[in-house]
Amino acid sequence: MNSDQILTEIREANLSYLMLAQSLVRADRDQALFRLGISEETAAMIAVLTPSQMMKIASGNTLLCRFRMDDDLVWGLLTNHGKGAANDTTSRLHASILMAGRHREAA
Structure with a gap:
């Protein structure tokens, strides 16, 4: 893939986001x-952006969204490879709780 x-x-990811x-x-x-x-x-x-404003913002060369999982614990919970379905559900719930707590701390 070239530059x-x-x-x-x-740009497409930005507009979709x-x-x-x-x-x-x-x-x-x-x-x-x-x-x-x-x-x-x-x-x-974001609620009041017009379509032309969204196109202008999206046309930049920097990705607007970012990963919210920036530590090994959350990544480990989300990528729980090879474990059972019940454990997978519990791991995803645990990861969601951790991320929700971090969102509340940031707000």
Whole structure:
């Protein structure tokens, strides 16, 4: 993949993310704050973006979204390879609880 393809992929991901974020914020603000890991102020800005503003923001060369799992514990819980389905459900729940707690700390 060359650099032009990478930039095109980043722009498409940015636009998809902004569209999803705006849709979530407008449908259920509290869920959007939790699921996207954004602040109330960011949600307010996203909610009122026009399509042309979203296109302009998305056209940059920097990815707007980022991974919220930035430690080995959460990654280990989410990638629980080779373990049973019941344990997988418990691990995902544990990871969700950890990420929710971190979102509350950041807010």
